[in-house]
Structures are given as structure tokens and as C-alpha cells.
């Protein structure tokens with residue numbers, strides 16, 4: 001790590017550090033002591049800690065070569081989700097070096113309450129323009145709320161190009177005690193596409209989701225907040241979404257995890273990917289148009305069920 005340059009004022013704390021390859025990372029700290037770390041590599045949130053220092057995001061212990069390095073955090077999947085298209089798996093945004101957005105177009109006042117935040121920007125390189133021609137700008141604001149909540153706001157612009165379509169997903173690796181102890185509420189009765197059955201469409205039956213095998217689904221058009229309840233750790237993550245109609249849920253389970261070069265032994269047990277997405281109905285932007293989405297994750301200290309949530 002390089003010597004951090006600390007930029008702060010009375011309300012905001014932002015610290016710049018470098019990873020082992022010299023890539024910039026920014027650490028956001030709120031006055032309570034919660035923190036979030038964001039890398040310019042992939043625009044990826046790589047850590048989110050409570051004021052007590054509990055890490056909410058899973059990161060694998062196995063390091064592989066760049067650009068992805070460790071599996072985990074919150075990866076931005078754009079302009080493609082998974083293998084649903086001709087581009088590289090999950091799109092190229094997570095493999096690119098983003099830049100700091102010095103002068104982003106303003107966002108509504110919600111994120112101007114003194115909470116620390118960082119604005120990042122991804123624009124097409126010459127290479128991108130050859131393989132995926134639209135002229136786009138993808139902006140990401142990562143904000144650590146005064147209450148410790150993590151909010152990611154993404155905006156995509158079509159800047160003077162032809163119309164283009166894209167999918168989008170936040171691949172959020174939530175840290176859990178043991179996947180077998182986890183249940184997800186808020187997706188009951190929703191339709192989903194099951195990637196383990198050729199993306200066939202099914203309807204979730206009445207119960208909360210639990211895990212006992214590989215799981216790879218996109219829940220469609222869910223209007224609800226989603227709660228990821230970890231009984232053993234007595235923690236509940238509540239995920240709220242705007243502009244993200246779908247919810248991706250993934251755990252590779254043992255066999256697939258063993259085949260992944262960037263997943264340590266049994267580490268699949270300590271993670272579940274749950275994130276807002278737009279997959280079933282990709283977004284189309286005409287020249288000059290903009291799309292915006294927002295994902296907010298709250299980590300509550302005790303386990304509770306859907307009666308405690310305003311669904």
C-alpha cells in the first residue's frame with residue numbers, strides 16, 4: 001500500500017490508498033466508524049464494514065491474476081449479465097479501470113446529507129468502440145450513509161451514439177456465516193429464470209428461499225425489498241432497489257466452487273450473491289437518453305423476519 005493521502009472535512013472522510021499493483025482505491029468512513037472501500041479496478045466495492053468492524057462483503061482468499069484478482073465484493077455487470085449475450089461473461093465493466101468522476105451531473109439531495117461518497121466513471125476505450133460500438137458513459141456513485149447503509153447509484157448515458165441496449169446487475173457477494181443457515185425473504189411467489197435449467201421460467205412457491213445445492217436464478221419483476229437473513233450470525237441484509245426490476249441470486253455450491261480457480265476451499269459456504277439487476281427486459285437508450293438505478297443495502301444486527309420489514 002502507498003502512503004494514503006487524507007482528504008477530509010468536518011463531515012466527510014475520504015482516504016486514498018493503492019493496492020499492491022498501484023491501483024487507486026478509496027476508503028469512505030462515516031462519523032460512526034463504518035467504512036467502505038472502492039477500487040478503480042472494475043468500479044468494485046471491495047469492502048463494507050460496520051462501525052464495529054464487521055465485514056459485510058465476502059472476498060475469496062484465493063488471489064488470481066488481474067484483472068479480477070479476488071472474487072467478491074460488489075461487481076458491476078455491464079453491458080451484459082452472465083453469458084446472456086455475445087460479450088465476455090458479465091460484460092466488460094468489471095474488468096476495466098474506471099476513473100474518478102470529477103464533475104458528475106448532480107444527483108438528488110438524498111446523497112448530499114454529509115454522507116461520504118465517491119463518483120466513478122467508465123467510458124468506452126478505442127477497443128470497446130470496435131467490439132461494442134455504442135457511445136456510452138457509465139457513472140457510479142458509492143455512498144456510505146451516516147447510518148452505515150451502502151448505496152450504489154448507477155447512471156448510463158447514450159452520448160450521441162446510435163440506440164443501444166444493455167443489461168445490468170450488481171453482483172453483491174454478501175458475507176454469511178454458513179449458506180445452509182441463510183434464508184431469503186421477499187421473493188416468494190415471484191417468477192424466475194433458472195440458469196441451471198436452460199433459463200427456463202418457473203414460479204417460486206410460497207416459502208422463503210433456502211440453500212442446499214447450487215443456485216443460479218434471476219427473479220423477475222420483484223417490487224419488494226429482499227431480506228437475506230443469517231440466523232447464525234444474527235444479521236439481516238435488506239436490499240432495496242430503484243430501477244432494478246430483477247434480483248439475481250447465486251451460490252455455486254461445492255462442485256462448481258472447486259472448479260473455480262479464485263474460490264478457496266469451502267468458501268462457497270460463506271457467501272451468497274444477491275443483487276438488483278435488469279436482465280429479462282434489457283434497457284434501450286436512444287441518443288441523449290439516460291438510465292438510472294439505485295441499490296441500497298442495510299445490514300441489521302439481529303435476525304428478524306418479513307413481519308419486521310415494510311414489504
Ligand SMILES: O=P(O)(O)OC[C@H]1O[C@@H](O)[C@H](O)[C@@H](O)[C@@H]1O
Pocket residue numbers: 082083089090171195216217248249250273
Ligand atoms: O464467475 P462469474 O463470471 O463471476 O459469474 C458467476 C456466476 O454469476 C451468476 O450471477 C451467474 O448467473 C452465473 O451463471 C455465473 O456463473
